[in-house]
Amino acid sequence: MDKSNIRIIGEGSSSGGDYEKVKVVGEADFYGDLRCETLKITGEVCVQGTLNAEEVKVTGTLRLKNGGPAAGSAEPLLSADDAAEAAPGIRAESVKITGELTLPGSCEAEEFKLRGRIEAGGVLSAEDINIKLHGASRVKEMGGTNITVKGATSVPFGALLQMGLGKLQAGLIEGDDIYLENTEADSVRGMRVEIGPGCRIGTVEYRDKLEVDSTSQVQSEHRV
């Protein structure tokens, strides 16, 4: 049987499930896991569960959260680490977001592009990660082949207006080629690492090359 499409324009909700194309223009809630070929959102979507898709494209906000029992029920408490493993996450081929992404779990994709802010309780793993920061972002761990994080301003004098904004906070960043701006991280490990302006990094471990911008701080660096 062919899978059906969903199209929500305006305000609506769905129980989730298995679909071909899902398109939202406006505001929608999915009360369960969502699987689809393509998910296109213009507006605001909340998924109470995991998201599995080939292609995810968002202009606006995408939020994943734990579904299931309502707050206050006797759910066994997991430790923070376990919770992140089991928490709702995204699995996709390509994720492109202009806006905001919030998820308690991990996001795995081949291509991940974000212009805006992200808050992820788990691992952000992708072949190519490309983030342009607008607003305060937080990711527990990032891993991939090419990782680029840029403070978002190509507008002249934009930096003056955006002071204190557009920061990324991360526990661990691991990749082959890494370029970071405006990032605070406990540790960064990579083959070729370039720390651009506005970063505060605890430890950098690198193999081939490390460059650090004069406006950034690195507490300790090791060549391994």
Place this chain on the structure above:
Amino acid sequence: MSEDLISKKELLDLTGISYGQLYRWKRKNLIPEDWFIRKSSFTGQETYFPRQQILPRIDKILNMKDGLSLDELADVFSPALGEVQLERHELLGRNIVSEGSLVLYKEVCGEPAFFNLDQTLALYVLDKLLRSGEITREEGRMLLGVMSEHYGRFAGKPCDLVLLRKMGVPVFLLAAGGTEYYADSEAKMVIKKPIGQFTEELKLLIGK
């Protein structure tokens, strides 16, 4: 630090693979989630792997990766069996199992028109253990009984095949992967092998 764990850094040094590859393989399920063991160390979070499992796995991925796509590889490593139907002459012709094991199989389970993957797996395990001389024909019968009756219960989850002998009396067990079990001192553990090892070999044989 336990002897059996290898840190991510050490692993990359040893095998020459990159962070990108490791994350890619994890995304493609070539390396199971539960092999990533996180511990805090003085430099922050560090990830460790079970050495005995990760090294052969990486070796296999590197050696096979030219012939197969990553998704095909993921199927090979997945403990779940896919849909395959093989006839008797195919099993023999492709040297998957020997005549002797087929005869024994027929005695215990009858002879189906074709073998599905679960049946083929039972046959393959039987054949391997008989050939290596680890079990006798009589034990082979028990093995087939255990495999055909209980293997389906694991529904693709990893499990171990265990053979205990005490005073010459054999007992077969199928136990969920990663469980610990202890027997009394007179019982001897003759075989303890993950079934996943057999499924991987079998899938490669069938895939040829």
